[in-house]
Amino acid sequence: MKIPPCVIIGGGGHARVVLDILFLSKLGQPQAIIDSDKSRHGSKLCDVPIVGGDEALDNLKDIHHFVMGIAGAGNNAPRMRLYKMALEKGLKPLTIIHPGAIVSPQAAIADGVQIFPGAIINAGATIGENVIVNSRAIVEHDVIVNAHAHIAPGACVCGAVQVGEGAHVGAASVIRQGIKIGTRAIVGIGAVVLNDIAEDTTVIGNPARTN
Ligand code: JB3
Numbered sequence: 001m002k003i004p005p006c007v008i009i010g011g012g013g014h015a016r017v018v019l020d021i022l023f024l025s026k027l028g029q030p031q032a033i034i035d036s037d038k039s040r041h042g043s044k045l046c047d048v049p050i051v052g053g054d055e056a057l058d059n060l061k062d063i064h065h066f067v068m069g070i071a072g073a074g075n076n077a078p079r080m081r082l083y084k085m086a087l088e089k090g091l092k093p094l095t096i097i098h099p100g101a102i103v104s105p106q107a108a109i110a111d112g113v114q115i116f117p118g119a120i121i122n123a124g125a126t127i128g129e130n131v132i133v134n135s136r137a138i139v140e141h142d143v144i145v146n147a148h149a150h151i152a153p154g155a156c157v158c159g160a161v162q163v164g165e166g167a168h169v170g171a172a173s174v175i176r177q178g179i180k181i182g183t184r185a186i187v188g189i190g191a192v193v194l195n196d197i198a199e200d201t202t203v204i205g206n207p208a209r210t211n
Pocket of ligand 1: 054
């Protein structure tokens with residue numbers, strides 16, 4: 001089966017891992033990177049050319065798929081905006097899964113999802129569009145992660161938790177089973193969440209509290 005050529009949107013640290021996954025998984029053939037930092041146009045990342053900024057999306061020949069190369073620590077709005085921009089331009093999102101991730105066949109994985117090395121997605125979990133499940137994160141059974149959310153490295157999301165659209169679950173945080181995390185909420189690094197979190201709310205600490 002032909003490996004689909006793709007463009008990577010954003011060419012920084014997260015993109016480096018995305019490229020690693022593409023090279024290993026052969027789920028896409030990265031042909032170009034677009035990045036808003038003009039000083040990097042004409043250079044390469046992992047041997048993939050940085051061809052221009054977002055305007056370059058209109059002139060890509062024979063590339064019909066994209067992968068988000070931007071993560072953003074805590075703020076998922078830029079990633080959501082760029083994802084929707086690529087869709088509007090008729091590009092299709094690739095879902096990328098590192099060969100070293102464990103994904104239950106009973107999990108539902110939407111378009112544009114990124115599952116990083118060592119991540120575990122357990123039975124009955126639903127992972128929404130453009131979600132990042134970062135390195136060694138655990139998404140337990142029956143969890144619902146809504147679109148554009150980010151489960152950061154080493155986070156542990158226990159059974160049947162609901163993560164709101166665009167929320168950020170911080171690195172090495174722990175979310176007790178059954179908790180609801182609101183839209184665009186932010187869970188700080190290492191937080192231990194024992195109660196529901198309202199939308200647009202940031203919590204830190206153990207036990208997690210609004211800061
Ligand atoms: O901590 C970990 C494991 N990962 C972090 C991740 C969650 O967030 C990582 O260490 C970084 O803190 C961050 O990764 P990201 O998003 O790759 O950040 P950065 O390394 O700064 O790269 C972002 C790239 O996107 C930069 O090269 C920016 O110039 C570019 N960029 C920013 N806005 C954009 C835009 N590129 C395009 N095409 N369009 C934009 O609007």
